[in-house]
Amino acid sequence: MAFDIAKEHLGKMGLGGRIHTFEVSSATVELAARAVGCEPARIAKTLSFMVQGSPILVVAAGDAKVDNHKYKEQFGAKAKMLSPDEVAELVGHDVGGVCPFGIKDGVKVYLDESLKRFPEVFPACGSASSAVHLTIPELELASGSPVWVDVCKAWQDAEITGTGPSGTADMTKTA
Numbered sequence: 001m002a003f004d005i006a007k008e009h010l011g012k013m014g015l016g017g018r019i020h021t022f023e024v025s026s027a028t029v030e031l032a033a034r035a036v037g038c039e040p041a042r043i044a045k046t047l048s049f050m051v052q053g054s055p056i057l058v059v060a061a062g063d064a065k066v067d068n069h070k071y072k073e074q075f076g077a078k079a080k081m082l083s084p085d086e087v088a089e090l091v092g093h094d095v096g097g098v099c100p101f102g103i104k105d106g107v108k109v110y111l112d113e114s115l116k117r118f119p120e121v122f123p124a125c126g127s128a129s130s131a132v133h134l135t136i137p138e139l140e141l142a143s144g145s146p147v148w149v150d151v152c153k154a155w156q157d158a159e160i161t162g163t164g165p166s167g168t169a170d171m172t173k174t175a
Helices: 002-012 029-036 068-075 085-091 113-117 136-143
Strands: 019-022 043-051 054-061 108-114 120-123 131-132 148-149 171-173
Touching: 029 043, 029 120, 029 131, 043 085, 054 085, 054 113, 068 148, 108 113, 108 136, 113 136, 113 148
Parallel strands: 043 120, 054 108, 108 148
Antiparallel strands: 019 131, 019 171, 043 054, 120 131
């Protein structure tokens, strides 16, 4: 169901043809990178938090980790991730397929600076066996993100190899 909602959301923006489904799981950064055929850093992982009683999503590069100090400076609160049950209830997607597309009303989305290293990234698409291939401007548009944030660490010195998906046999395009 969440996949269909995310797919419909992207379809309304003319991005439905960029969605891929897999015969294998893409529920973690490592599994998604294998399924897509790219380095893990280019997987746009969506992390869910509670800030002042409201859920938010932070979309960050696959090799980035939340920096608690930066997070607290940005949001005025300690980073408190949602439980899997809270994610499903408050965001509308299950863990492993959380994405910033087709989410419940009132959930704010923030894109982390760690993504700006790449011209294209691969966020999930509402299921644990899907991804969507987007440029950074397309991700901004499709996510409706109000602002870029800098709340992650451990990515600035990372060496990135390769430039794109190698095209794995497990990837099938969805219309």
